[in-house]
Amino acid sequence: MPRETHEGSVQCRQEMEVHGTGRSCCGKYAGAGPCVGPAVLRCGSCGAPNYCSLDHQMAHWRDHRQECSRMAEQMMRAGAVHDFPFSFAEDTTQLVDVGAITVCSFLENCDLHLKGLWKAQCDCASSVEEFATPSDWQLPSRMCPCTDACQLSESHMMDWASYYSWRSLPLESPVALILHWPLTLYHAFCLIWKHSSTFRANVERACVIHYLGPEKELDMLEAFSELLALLPHRHVHIDMIGPGVSASRDGKALDLNEYPKCLDEDCLCKTSRGSGVKVRGRVTIKLWRGLYHERYSELETSPHFIFAPNAGLAAFPSWQPTLRLILSSKVPAIFTDYCEEAADLALRSVSPACSSPPTHNVQLNPFRQPLCPRDKQLNLPTYSNCFLFGIN
Ligand SMILES: [Zn+2]
Ligand SMILES: [Zn+2]
Ligand SMILES: [Zn+2]
Ligand SMILES: [Zn+2]
Structure with a gap:
């Protein structure tokens, strides 16, 4: 898929x-x-x-x-893949999978359908959102991360349960459906961080990420401000390059210096300078329409790592020129896919061209999206950003 x-x-x-x-x-x-x-x-x-x-x-x-x-x-390992700590997980995984409920009805029950950051979760809204109107959570303060967090100790953030606990979120909060984008990116950062001392030395103050093939996340870019909390004290710059970027947004830049807001009028997120501004770094995003190898020469800064979510490397021959570029650049790259089979096939298709073994073998992403995709063809456990691997 x-x-x-x-x-x-x-x-x-x-x-x-x-x-x-x-x-x-x-x-x-x-x-x-x-x-x-x-x-x-x-x-x-x-x-x-x-x-x-x-x-x-x-x-x-x-x-x-x-x-x-x-x-x-892979089917025998399904139990671990379907395992989420959320109280709504049965709704968004099993019940959506068998068609007993839809994403729209789930969101309607949460009073989130077609609202704020949730607009892009289903296809009811046309994708015409522009930067002009910042999207918010449409949730009470206790249900969403709208203000700064206490300092993160790296070793304690391994999965959704520890993330929710760190951000003091109840397990009925559906924000993971959206936050799997920045959390998966953060997880990729941590994997490379643990693996490479050169990377650790280079990204202390700033980190440039080339993010390939953005799609739905283009309509919830504000969610990436969670990287202010996850990767504090740095400037994180993300160049998002893909055919999914509309012509009207090509070249647009976004500076994220606050979190999406909650519904509570008296919350700290409503004061112009919420608490702890000084611990934050900065997150900027720039959008580029087209394929990576076509736009590469125009990108202003070379990346510290490359991230390609739900890439489908084995499925699309058009990845080949992009892959050659990635392999020759020697920049660490993390790819995710919807299921273990797709990630396996992808790694097998790139391995012959790699000069060294994969830096990260195919593994389950602890921050996969807890939502069954609608166009699932096989009964294999399938989620957005479900499995990942790394090269270079
Ligand atoms: Zn069979
Ligand atoms: Zn809908
Ligand atoms: Zn708030
Ligand atoms: Zn048939």
């Missing part, structure tokens, strides 16, 4: 029409004719692909036989 990072993916998305169960038949392009009904059968060995009929299952076996045992192992 690659995102529209590179050309070709629009067509891919159109092919993902869903049937009653929210799943499509994996055998429909295997040359055995059109589907005969909803995809109610599963592979009996791994349980990952769905089929409309035994005919289509048999036709697909030619392709599936190479991946079946691997997917069986």
Whole structure:
């Protein structure tokens, strides 16, 4: 389920029409004719692909036989992938997955549908948001991180539970649905930090990140101000480059010096200088329309690391020139994907061109989004930014 990072993916998305169960038949392009009904059968060995009929299952076996045992192992690890501490997790993972509720109805129940930062969580709003109106949380103060945090001790932030505890958020707060973007970026930073002493020395005062293929997060950029709390005392600059950047936003820059606000009138976030301004650094974002290798020469600063969320490296040949550029740059790069299989295939597709082994093998992202994506094709555990790996 690659995102529209590179050309070709629009067509891919159109092919993902869903049937009653929210799943499509994996055998429909295997040359055995059109589907005969909803995809109610599963592979009996791994349980990952769905089929409309035994005919289509048999036709697909030619392709599936190479991946079946691997997917069986991934399915056995599903429990850990589906494990979230949130009180709403069953709603946004299982119930959304089986189609019992939708993201829209979940947000409506929270009184967040089409509001503030939540507008981009579903497709009901057209993506026309510009920088002019800063988005806020639309939540009471106790439910969202709208003011500064106490100093973070690096070792204690390993997962959503420790993040929520550090930010004094109750586990019913849905902010993780949005904050998985900056938290995953922070996690990538920490992985490289632990791995490379050169990186540690270079990013003490400033950190430049090249962020490839932004999409939904373009409509919730204010959420990246959480990096003020996560990576304090530095200037974090993010160049976001991708075809998802609209022509009207190409070249636009954003300076994030405060957190999205809460609903409470008397909260500290409403005073012009909330507490602890001095501990903060600065977060800036600049948007670039196009593919990385096409815009690279125009980018003003070389990056300390490269981050490509939900990249779909193996799915899109158009990644190849970008990958060659990344490999020759020797800059640490972290890629995420929707499921373990996609991350595995991606790492296997880049490994032959790498001069050294991966810096980070395929691993579960503790800050994956606790929301089942709608266009899920297989029954493999699948979330935005679910698995990641690193090279260079
Ligand atoms: Zn079929
Ligand atoms: Zn199978
Ligand atoms: Zn909606
Ligand atoms: Zn507030």
